[in-house]
Amino acid sequence: MIRALASVGAGVLALLAVVGRFAIFTGQTISHLFRPPFYPREFGVALMQIGYFSLPVVGLTALFTGGALALQIYAGGARFSAEAVVPQIVAIGMVRELGPVLVGLMIAARVTSSIAAEIATMKVTEQIDALVTLSTHPMKYLTLPRVLAATLVMPVLVGVGDVIGIFGGFLVGTERLGFNAATYLKNTADFLEPLDVISSLSKGAVFGFIAALMGCYFGMNSARGAMGVGRATKGSVVAAAVLILAANFLLTEAFFSA
Amino acid sequence: MIELRDVHKAFGSNHVLRGLNLTVTSGESMVVIGGSGSGKSVLLKNILGLIQPDQGKILIDGQDVTQLPRDAFLARFGMLFQGGALFDSLPVWQNVAFRLLRGSLKRTWDEAREIAIEKLRRVGLGPDVADRFPAELSGGMQKRVSLARAIAAGPEIIFFDEPTTGLDPIMAGVINDLIREIVTEMGATAITITHDMTSVRAIADRVAMLHNGKMRWVGPIAELDTCGDPYVTQFVSGSPDGPIETLR
Ligand SMILES: Nc1ncnc2c1ncn2[C@@H]1O[C@H](COP(=O)(O)OP(=O)(O)OP(=O)(O)O)[C@@H](O)[C@H]1O
Ligand SMILES: [Mg+2]
Numbered sequence: 001m002i003r004a005l006a007s008v009g010a011g012v013l014a015l016l017a018v019v020g021r022f023a024i025f026t027g028q029t030i031s032h033l034f035r036p037p038f039y040p041r042e043f044g045v046a047l048m049q050i051g052y053f054s055l056p057v058v059g060l061t062a063l064f065t066g067g068a069l070a071l072q073i074y075a076g077g078a079r080f081s082a083e084a085v086v087p088q089i090v091a092i093g094m095v096r097e098l099g100p101v102l103v104g105l106m107i108a109a110r111v112t113s114s115i116a117a118e119i120a121t122m123k124v125t126e127q128i129d130a131l132v133t134l135s136t137h138p139m140k141y142l143t144l145p146r147v148l149a150a151t152l153v154m155p156v157l158v159g160v161g162d163v164i165g166i167f168g169g170f171l172v173g174t175e176r177l178g179f180n181a182a183t184y185l186k187n188t189a190d191f192l193e194p195l196d197v198i199s200s201l202s203k204g205a206v207f208g209f210i211a212a213l214m215g216c217y218f219g220m221n222s223a224r225g226a227m228g229v230g231r232a233t234k235g236s237v238v239a240a241a242v243l244i245l246a247a248n249f250l251l252t253e254a255f256f257s258a
Numbered sequence: 259m260i261e262l263r264d265v266h267k268a269f270g271s272n273h274v275l276r277g278l279n280l281t282v283t284s285g286e287s288m289v290v291i292g293g294s295g296s297g298k299s300v301l302l303k304n305i306l307g308l309i310q311p312d313q314g315k316i317l318i319d320g321q322d323v324t325q326l327p328r329d330a331f332l333a334r335f336g337m338l339f340q341g342g343a344l345f346d347s348l349p350v351w352q353n354v355a356f357r358l359l360r361g362s363l364k365r366t367w368d369e370a371r372e373i374a375i376e377k378l379r380r381v382g383l384g385p386d387v388a389d390r391f392p393a394e395l396s397g398g399m400q401k402r403v404s405l406a407r408a409i410a411a412g413p414e415i416i417f418f419d420e421p422t423t424g425l426d427p428i429m430a431g432v433i434n435d436l437i438r439e440i441v442t443e444m445g446a447t448a449i450t451i452t453h454d455m456t457s458v459r460a461i462a463d464r465v466a467m468l469h470n471g472k473m474r475w476v477g478p479i480a481e482l483d484t485c486g487d488p489y490v491t492q493f494v495s496g497s498p499d500g501p502i503e504t505l506r
Contacts, residue, residue, distance in 0.1 A: 037360065129308045
């Protein structure tokens with residue numbers, strides 16, 4: 001009995017320790033936002049890596065999802081003669097949920113993993129130590145530019161994803177399902193509310209922050225050797241994906257539960 | 259002056275440093291020898307604050323390193339890491355000039371590049387290497403780039419962790435001369451770790467031997483062969499027979 005309690009206690013303590021370390025890491029990252037020196041070059045590279053080069057992946061994901069969504073809604077709607085709602089439901093589904101979540105998960109796969117692997121490799125090959133001896137703070141030089149870039153650029157990616165997703169639905173709707181193009185667009189535009197778009201882009205910013213932060217955290221805390229790098233990468237993607245989905249639920253609750 | 263007083267460091271149950279004492283005076287070239295895995299690299303990392311000692315004090319010019327402002331402290335140091343630790347996302351010259359491209363020692367882009375190329379020349383590398391990436395260089399070339407980076411900003415205190423490992427004998431000689439020059443011309447304080455006895459004799463003012471987590475022997479280079487310490491004698495001669503255990 002006591003042993004069972006002890007193991008539960010140890011588990012809780014370990015969990016609290018992890019949460020504490022996350023919190024400290026997050027706090028440190030944010031604190032560097034206000035303390036010079038800054039590294040604009042690193043920030044620019046991160047913007048390109050995280051934002052620009054993610055566009056193809058984001059576009060393709062959104063396009064196919066929007067198209068599939070239109071087909072499903074048409075088929076489902078047909079059961080109670082509500083086929084006409086396709087434009088509205090595609091718009092709301094993409095903008096409120098699928099756009100931010102899918103882009104978030106794609107970024108977790110593409111960006112979190114590469115950040116974690118890169119920083120973990122730097123850690124195990126003593127490059128992080130070398131940075132310190134060259135009077136450069138690793139959090140400032142590596143973590144802050146990536147986290148900041150991801151937080152700022154993700155709303156743009158999500159916006160692009162939303163638009164392309166709706167376009168995917170539009171293509172399927174007009175080419176396959178016989179919708180009139182002008183009506184489709186008008187229905188979409190009329191139905192979307194500003195709050196839908198605001199929630200979508202805000203989710204993007206939060207998910208970007210989580211994705212880059214997890215990559216940096218797991219990279220910086222990597223164990224030694226190639227196995228350490230592998231474990232850091234895997235851990236970062238899992239943590240980012242789970243946290244993004246959890247944050248999505250909380251944000252949806254906050255924006256739309258009233 | 260660098261002073262280590264009763265420094266202890268353990269990784270789990272692995273007690274690497276066990277009450278180590280060492281004093282290195284300013285402008286002196288100290289060489290640390292000792293078996294593989296005896297804690298030589300850990301010793302340097304402790305001084306730089308990359309690893310915190312479990313116990314004991316480290317003083318630079320009489321001041322406790324934990325009390326000194328970190329940035330000013332590190333600005334005085336240069337370190338050559340055993341594995342090179344070059345930034346593989348940056349071309350060679352930006353590695354060498356890393357300190358000169360940002361922070362308090364910042365120069366213009368062109369100036370920094372010029373200094374980098376000059377430092378590369380001093381370690382026997384031509385300007386054609388400057389725009390390559392570290393991954394495109396051989397191990398010995400990477401080591402020399404790393405050495406160039408360590409000395410690029412003219413540090414007062416320089417640590418070299420195995421500077422000649424992986425170099426051909428002629429290049430090793432060039433690097434030994436370079437280290438000697440840096441100490442005598444620039445008046446820098448140097449701690450060099452090496453397994454190469456030729457290097458020891460070329461570089462050292464004094465030699466310290468690390469064994470079992472303590473300095474087994476510290477003395478001037480002239481006494482290295484005559485000190486009579488069986489551990490030192492065995493190490494210097496490279497004999498398998500003696501007080502230092504070899505597992506086989
Ligand atoms: N970060 C670390 N975590 C755990 N153990 C470590 C760490 N760094 C070093 N050690 C251990 O400390 C001991 C000394 O390592 P160190 O790298 O200082 O050896 P060394 O004297 O430099 O050897 P070599 O001549 O082979 O480079 C080794 O047993 C090593 O496993
Ligand atoms: Mg070593």
